[in-house]
Amino acid sequence: MIEAWGRGIEKIMAACRAANVPDPQFSTDGVGIWTEFRFAAPPAGAVGQVAGEVAGQVAGQVAGQVADEVLRLLAVLEGEMSRSLLQERLRLKGRANFGRRYLAPALASGLIELTMPHKPNSRLQQYRLTDAGRAALAAARKP
Numbered sequence: 001m002i003e004a005w006g007r008g009i010e011k012i013m014a015a016c017r018a019a020n021v022p023d024p025q026f027s028t029d030g031v032g033i034w035t036e037f038r039f040a041a042p043p044a045g046a047v048g049q050v051a052g053e054v055a056g057q058v059a060g061q062v063a064g065q066v067a068d069e070v071l072r073l074l075a076v077l078e079g080e081m082s083r084s085l086l087q088e089r090l091r092l093k094g095r096a097n098f099g100r101r102y103l104a105p106a107l108a109s110g111l112i113e114l115t116m117p118h119k120p121n122s123r124l125q126q127y128r129l130t131d132a133g134r135a136a137l138a139a140a141r142k143p
Contacts, residue, residue: 032120070111073102074137080115080126103127111136 009026012035016023025036076089083103092098106112111133115126
């Protein structure tokens, strides 16, 4: 079944080996597939410094790379919201168009996340901003 999806898993494994990091662990429950990357914990005190550096890089890089549609989505997302409420706030009717041009790119780039990642197709699924999403939104709002 995975072969029908393409060579994504092979590429992930090759990239991990090229970066000299442990191979990821894959799991599935028949509904979805998860990829778990395991890394060694950073030295004590390094987490805050790294987080600040990453936030600065994300804010600078993402602002120019985020599509207008995704920025519109980030701007209306408050707390945790359902797909239908997001579409309503954006005044969009087409579910497929919303998924393809707004939701999928925002999820893929890590700007938003699922509130129930273990049940991606749940009718109760909601979405929320990530730290990267907040940084991208803040960077886009700067004059």
